[in-house]
Amino acid sequence: MIIVLKPDCTDEQIEHIEEQIVALGLKPELSRGVQRTLVGVIGEEDVLRNAPLGAFPGVEKVMPILKPYKRASRDFQPEDSVVDVGRGVRVGGGSLGMVAGPCAIESREVLMEIGESVRQAGANILRGGAFKPRTSPYSFQGMGEEGLKILQDVGGELGMPVVTEVMDPRQVELVDRYADVFQIGARNMQNFNLLSEVGQTTRPVMLKRGMSATVGDLLMSAEYILAQGNKQVILCERGIRSFEDSTRNVLDLAMVPNVKQTCHLPIIVDPSHATGRPELIPAMARAAVAGGADGVHIEVHNCPEQALSDGPQALLPDQYAEVMGGLRQLAELFEKVIPEPAVGAE
Numbered sequence: 001m002i003i004v005l006k007p008d009c010t011d012e013q014i015e016h017i018e019e020q021i022v023a024l025g026l027k028p029e030l031s032r033g034v035q036r037t038l039v040g041v042i043g044e045e046d047v048l049r050n051a052p053l054g055a056f057p058g059v060e061k062v063m064p065i066l067k068p069y070k071r072a073s074r075d076f077q078p079e080d081s082v083v084d085v086g087r088g089v090r091v092g093g094g095s096l097g098m099v100a101g102p103c104a105i106e107s108r109e110v111l112m113e114i115g116e117s118v119r120q121a122g123a124n125i126l127r128g129g130a131f132k133p134r135t136s137p138y139s140f141q142g143m144g145e146e147g148l149k150i151l152q153d154v155g156g157e158l159g160m161p162v163v164t165e166v167m168d169p170r171q172v173e174l175v176d177r178y179a180d181v182f183q184i185g186a187r188n189m190q191n192f193n194l195l196s197e198v199g200q201t202t203r204p205v206m207l208k209r210g211m212s213a214t215v216g217d218l219l220m221s222a223e224y225i226l227a228q229g230n231k232q233v234i235l236c237e238r239g240i241r242s243f244e245d246s247t248r249n250v251l252d253l254a255m256v257p258n259v260k261q262t263c264h265l266p267i268i269v270d271p272s273h274a275t276g277r278p279e280l281i282p283a284m285a286r287a288a289v290a291g292g293a294d295g296v297h298i299e300v301h302n303c304p305e306q307a308l309s310d311g312p313q314a315l316l317p318d319q320y321a322e323v324m325g326g327l328r329q330l331a332e333l334f335e336k337v338i339p340e341p342a343v344g345a346e
């Protein structure tokens with residue numbers, strides 16, 4: 001249920017409403033917007049239906065949330081969420097998160113070289129996988145904790161927040177020690193235990209859309225994280241499977257404005273995994289920003305032919321810099337900012 005408060009509702013009345021909701025065994029969640037203050041209540045439908053919520057002083061109306069995802073919906077929170085990923089970098093609400101780096105962390109030297117180049121080009125979040133979800137068990141599986149240490153170290157030296165994938169609930173504690181943002185990969189979008197586990201942390205989560213997941217499935221997965229109390233969720237469109245086989249996946253760009261209609265969470269677009277083809281990435285990155293995405297996620301490697309994972313789709317540092325030049329112009333046109341990580345900030 002959403003309780004819409006009257007514009008002149010006092011703090012005492014809000015407190016009283018919250019106390020009464022708690023007394024019913026339910027949990028109120030206050031959302032103070034620019035226009036209106038709302039109280040979201042999620043709980044047993046029966047208790048909610050019978051509770052006289054509309055009779056409390058200060059209440060204008062009570063509306064059911066009809067969507068299956070509640071905390072993720074704009075009914076619950078009309079304003080865009082802005083996720084703070086550290087070092088002054090915000091994603092959402094007009095602020096673009098530019099995630100870049102290699103698919104996998106391979107060594108300190110390689111990550112540093114790529115990291116320096118993408119930082120220089122304007123990226124504000126460094127990526128790199130230490131646990132890689134590979135289709136073949138014989139492919140490189142990632143450097144594990146050693147890779148996480150390198151990522152943290154390089155991110156610290158460059159002054160960039162870092163994002164890395166966590167694949168299993170048992171890895172959450174470990175990855176939490178080194179990363180600024182958890183990445184939940186496409187293959188784990190419906191690993192509900194993993195979603196609940198990261199939901200119990202206070203660390204931002206970048207949740208990638210599963211390759212066979214509908215928009216509704218993605219939002220329900222986000223709901224798992226939000227339901228545990230972690231509100232810092234960034235969605236990521238990375239392409240879905242279809243009959244089309246000339247690109248690695250099919251980039252569903254329409255999902256960006258589609259999701260934004262009903263959900264307040266920021267959404268970034270990953271044209272690297274979506275197309276799998278470097279020559280298509282610049283156009284799709286521009287289309288993403290023009291279409292209202294809150295950022296772009298691009299894989300970059302200084303020597304794609306030697307990359308241990310996803311080399312064929314990596315952009316070279318120069319190509320990335322060129323893409324970023326275009327994205328900066330678009331950001332200006334659409335009155336968005338690409339925040340620079342604050343030097344010295346944590």
Ligand code: PEP
Nearest residue numbers: 103185186187208238273
């Ligand atoms: C990745 O980001 O390297 C990755 C494995 O992405 P996805 O989960 O979207 O396939």
Ligand code: MN
Nearest residue numbers: 103299309310
């Ligand atoms: Mn990859």
